Structures are given as C-alpha cells and as structure tokens.
Amino acid sequence: MTFFDILGGALLVLGLGFFVAGTVGMLRFPDAFCRLHALTKADNLGLALTALGTAVLAGTWSAAVKLALIWGLVALASATSGHLIAGHALRATDRRDRP
Amino acid sequence: MNAAWLAFDALLLAGILGVAWAAMAPGDAFRAIVMFMVMGLLVALAWVRLRAPDVALAEAAVGSGVTGALFLRTWHALPREAGRASEATAARPAAPRRLRLAAFGLAATLTGLLVAALASLDGTAPGLGDAVAARLAQSGVSNPVTAVLLNFRAYDTLLEVVVLLAAVVVVWSLDARPAPRPVPARGPIFLGFARLALPVTVLAAGYLLWLGAFAPGGAFQAGALLAAVGIVLLLGGLYRPGSGDRRRARLAFGLGLAGFAGAGALTLGLEGAMLRYPPAAAKTWILAIEAVLTLSIAATLAGLFLGERSAPARTGGERP
Numbered sequence: 414m415t416f417f418d419i420l421g422g423a424l425l426v427l428g429l430g431f432f433v434a435g436t437v438g439m440l441r442f443p444d445a446f447c448r449l450h451a452l453t454k455a456d457n458l459g460l461a462l463t464a465l466g467t468a469v470l471a472g473t474w475s476a477a478v479k480l481a482l483i484w485g486l487v488a489l490a491s492a493t494s495g496h497l498i499a500g501h502a503l504r505a506t507d508r509r510d511r512p
Numbered sequence: 513m514n515a516a517w518l519a520f521d522a523l524l525l526a527g528i529l530g531v532a533w534a535a536m537a538p539g540d541a542f543r544a545i546v547m548f549m550v551m552g553l554l555v556a557l558a559w560v561r562l563r564a565p566d567v568a569l570a571e572a573a574v575g576s577g578v579t580g581a582l583f584l585r586t587w588h589a590l591p592r593e594a595g596r597a598s599e600a601t602a603a604r605p606a607a608p609r610r611l612r613l614a615a616f617g618l619a620a621t622l623t624g625l626l627v628a629a630l631a632s633l634d635g636t637a638p639g640l641g642d643a644v645a646a647r648l649a650q651s652g653v654s655n656p657v658t659a660v661l662l663n664f665r666a667y668d669t670l671l672e673v674v675v676l677l678a679a680v681v682v683v684w685s686l687d688a689r690p691a692p693r694p695v696p697a698r699g700p701i702f703l704g705f706a707r708l709a710l711p712v713t714v715l716a717a718g719y720l721l722w723l724g725a726f727a728p729g730g731a732f733q734a735g736a737l738l739a740a741v742g743i744v745l746l747l748g749g750l751y752r753p754g755s756g757d758r759r760r761a762r763l764a765f766g767l768g769l770a771g772f773a774g775a776g777a778l779t780l781g782l783e784g785a786m787l788r789y790p791p792a793a794a795k796t797w798i799l800a801i802e803a804v805l806t807l808s809i810a811a812t813l814a815g816l817f818l819g820e821r822s823a824p825a826r827t828g829g830e831r832p
Contacts, residue, residue: 486709493705500699 652794
C-alpha cells in the first residue's frame with residue numbers, strides 16, 4: 414500500500430458518496446427539477462472524484478489526460494441534457510397548470 | 513479480491529435481468545425504451561468483465577446508443593394512444609390466454625435448450641484463439657479482433673455491411689406518412705454543447721478507427737460515433753437535408769459495400785483470392801477498407817434515424 418493507493422482509494426470512496434447521494438435524491442425528491450439537481454451532483458462531483466481517483470491509481474499522465482477528457486465530455490453532456498430536460502419539464506408544467 | 517469480483521458480477525447479472533424484466537413489463541413504451549438503453553450499458557459492462565472490450569464498445573455505441581435513438585425516434589412517431597399514455601396501454605385488452613401460454617412455452621423451451629447447451633460445454637474447448645494468435649503476425653494488424661473481422665473472416669464482415677445496407681434500403685422505401693418532427697432543441701446551451709462536443713466526437717471517431725489496428729476499436733465503433741454526430745445535428749435542426757442530399761446519402765449508403773466489394777475484386781485479381789491482401793501492405797488495405805466503411809456506416813445509421821421519406825414523393829420524379 415503506497416501513499417498513492419490510499420489517496421486513489423479515498424478519492425473513489427468520496428466520489429461514491431456523491432453517487433449514492435445523487436441516487437437517493439433521484440429516488441426520493443418529488444419532481445423533475447429537484448431530481449435533476451440531485452443528479453448533477455453525482456454527474457459532476459461524483460464522476461470528477463472517481464476519475465481523479467482512477468487517474469491517481471493508474472499513475473500515468475496519458476491515462477490522466479484521457480480520464481479528464483472523459484469527465485469534461487460527460488459534464489458537458491449532462492449539463493446540456495439537464496438543461497433540455499428541465500426546459501421540457503417546465504413546458505409540461507406550464508401546460509398542465511393552464512386551464 | 514476474487515470474492516469482491518464475484519459479488520460485482522452477481523450484482524451486474526441481477527441488474528441486467530432486472531432491467532430486462534422492466535423493459536419487457538407492460539406499461540409505458542417510453543419507460544421500456546429507457547430500460548432497454550440502460551440494459552445495453554449494463555451488458556457493455558458485462559462484456560468488459562468478459563474481457564471483450566471490442567464488443568463492449570460496439571454494444572455501448574450501437575446496441576445502446578444508436579438503437580436507443582432509433583427507438584426514441586419511433587416512439588415519437590407513434591400515435592399518442594399507441595405508445596404514450598400509460599392508461600391507454602393498460603386499457604388495451606391483453607392477448608388471448610392461449611397465445612400467451614404458447615409464447616411462454618416457446619420461450620421456456622428455448623431457454624431450457626440454451627441452458628442445456630451451456631451445461632454440455634466442458635470449458636476446455638480451445639476455440640479458434642490459438643489459430644488466430646499463430647497467424648496474427650501475417651494479418652497486418654496486431655489487434656486480433658480486427659485481424660479476424662477484416663482479414664481472416666473479412667467475408668463475414670462484408671455480408672454484415674450488406675445487412676446494414678438492406679436495412680436502410682427497407683426503411684427508406686417505406687412510404688409512411690411523415691411523422692411529426694421533434695421540436696428542434698436549439699438554444700444557446702445546446703448550440704454551445706454542439707460546438708464543443710461535435711468536433712471532439714469526430715476526432716474521437718478518427719482515433720477509434722486508427723486504434724482498431726492495435727487496440728479495441730474499429731469501423732463499427734467509429735461509425736456509430738460519427739452517426740451520433742449526425743443524429744445530434746438532425747435533432748437540433750442544425751442540418752436539414754435538402755432534396756439533393758438524399759441522393760448523396762444513398763451514394764454514401766452504398767459506398768461501404770462498393771468499396772469492400774471493390775477491394776475484394778481487386779485482391780481477387782492481385783492475389784488470386786477474394787480479400788487476401790498483399791502481405792506487405794495488409795495494414796494499408798485494412799485501414800483503407802475500414803475508413804470507407806466508417807463513413808458508410810455513419811451515413812447508414814444516421815439515415816436509419818432520419819427514417820421515412822422526409823418529403824412526400826413528388827409525382828413523376830425518382831422512378832427506378
């Protein structure tokens with residue numbers, strides 16, 4: 414067990430916490446907006462910590478750059494799809510509330 | 513460590529079965545489609561665990577991604593009462609009991625036969641792995657999967673390309689009434705995403721194509737990524753096919769088969785056997801064929817997504 418093994422493992426566990434919180438939020442929160450709020454935490458912070466932990470465990474710069482690229486793309490995609498879903502939900506609520 | 517992997521595999525298997533069950537359960541079609549896509553991702557993970565990253569990439573990109581997009585596209589074209597409102601689906605009368613029993617019997621028999629076949633395998637059969645490894649050096653590439661797909665069994669891949677072409681020909685021949693177009697998802701955030709992500713995706717597709725020679729990757733995975741770019745462009749209304757584009761698209765659909773078959777004919781003349789490449793230049797042949805295939809597969813998958821005639825057939829035009 415080197416220092417990097419412990420650091421990588423700790424980052425992974427920390428990231429896992431965000432995923433668990435995001436999942437619980439998606440299951441428990443009442444509407445689409447609250448659920449999206451919970452999910453973005455998992456997507457951004459959870460994945461960032463997981464990628465960081467994996468990069469530390471992999472121990473090479475080329476792996477780290479690829480993981481950073483993956484995180485960036487997922488963060489971009491999740492922010493965009495979150496925005497699109499929220500917009501759709503907003504329009505759906507407007508339609509429902511109108512008599 | 514072994515126990516941890518065993519627990520992970522058991523969870524994964526249970527997850528796949530659970531999601532598959534949820535996808536088949538009666539109810540909302542949209543829910544079923546989402547469950548199907550989740551199942552594809554879990555199956556991709558299972559392929560990773562079986563140490564088949566090539567299949568995992570293809571499953572995630574084609575099986576889950578592009579197929580999911582095709583399903584969602586179809587769902588959008590469904591009449592409201594057929595696939596959308598769950599109340600309407602619930603109110604639909606169930607199939608007759610005899611039919612359901614027969615379907616159950618058939619499925620149970622097939623499952624039983626599969627389990628019996630699986631149990632009869634002793635797990636020691638060598639398969640063709642050794643034969644491939646022995647001749648890998650002659651194939652021109654160092655990734656055994658690409659060596660099999662594009663060299664040793666290139667004929668099979670050629671026929672797969674025929675299947676794809678047949679699929680898009682059938683879909684484009686269906687004269688369905690035009691479906692309501694999805695609302696273009698335009699807006700500053702979507703456009704910003706498209707500007708950043710699409711060029712990177714094109715780059716990633718090129719990388720996967722090049723990588724296929726020595727690591728997991730190849731024409732189908734790269735083509736699926738490029739098709740995703742096309743699908744995002746179509747969805748966002750960033751690209752609207754004009755009348756001349758359909759003709760160009762048909763050319764692109766046929767390009768893969770034409771290029772592959774052309775290479776077959778050329779090698780028949782040069783080396784005396786179809787798709788036996790000149791040994792010194794095998795890698796160039798494989799990469800050239802894969803590059804053409806990537807473009808054609810991308811066009812075909814995006815064409816499948818675009819689907820039925822987008823404009824009503826004009827009278828007098830386009831007779832075969």
